[in-house]
């Protein structure tokens with residue numbers, strides 16, 4: 594991202610020197626489809642980010658210029674309505690702040706970034722968190738980065754996908770060279786060293802659009818909620834899937850459907866894999882870390898049913914390569930990216946890209962993952 598260009602464009606349009614804020618994308622090492630059931634996750638913020646150049650205005654208007662999609666609009670703070678779909682995250686944020694009775698005035702904001710859309714690295718959460726952080730910083734609103742996690746999550750949930758809080762937490766609370774072991778039961782967390790020796794994280798973007806993502810994502814949540822309700826009726830002490838383990842879930846096998854049982858099995862196993870992954874990374878046991886990634890993928894594909902042909906293909910191809918410790922689909926699923934842990938390699942991935950193109954007629958983008966700070970003021 595060229596920050597000078599963002600700044601000079603801002604000055605050309607608004608004739609003021611802006612402050613600049615950065616909200617990164619995120620990857621998740623492991624712990625997929627667990628956050629909304631009080632589970633464990635292991636994400637970290639990355640270099641790709643959305644940047645917000647902004648200044649206060651003396652009126653009640655918000656002038657928004659989104660450079661990457663070449664759109665602009667004006668929202669009046671006294672009449673916030675969703676008129677254009679691309680503004681939904683901004684309107685979501687303004688509604689949440691209004692509900693919480695935060696008061697602030699108008700501002701000019703110019704936005705640009707280098708998070709590829711649809712790659713499953715949370716461009717929408719970066720946009721929502723960054724917009725909130727900009728308002729907080731311009732108007733000195735009295736809330737913390739942690740508060741932004743919860744506000745952003747509410748704002749995004751209001752737009753349709755009933756997501757968990759992993760993405761916002763990683764974007765707001767992450768630190769360079771650390772992964773966050775986050776417990777979504779109480780949102781306590783530990784920062785873990787994220788330095789793999791002679792190996793690096795990569796993303797393989799399938800370039801498959803997640804058409805099914807919204808409905809199917811909400812359906813997976815519903816499967817788990819319904820199963821929990823049935824189990825809770827039988828045993829009121831179980832109030833969250835987190836209260837179950839591999840043995841105890843078997844006690845309810847006759848009460849719930851096969852599909853529900855599979856979903857819970859994924860959840861229970863995935864939490865265990867997160868804890869094991871932390872141990873393996875800490876001891877640099879990358880062979881074992883890789884096995885966990887493959888296991889996670891298999892579970893997401895077969896038990897949670899959130900993968901797709903293209904993601905399965907990429908993981909299977911990587912599994913044949915000596916340079917790959919392990920790989921799995923990442924994020925909500927049905928498209929987006931595979932995350933992989935690779936040994937340092939000279940391989941240019943030409944053959945992999947070609948076989949992917951020959952099979953699906955799609956390009957595959959390969960993106961090295963660089964760990965960076967969470968949300969921050971740049972200037």
Ligand code: GAF
Nearest residue numbers: 625626756757758759924925
């Ligand atoms: C999406 C959601 F936004 C996250 O909260 C999480 O549930 C993830 O899918 C799956 O692990 O990114």
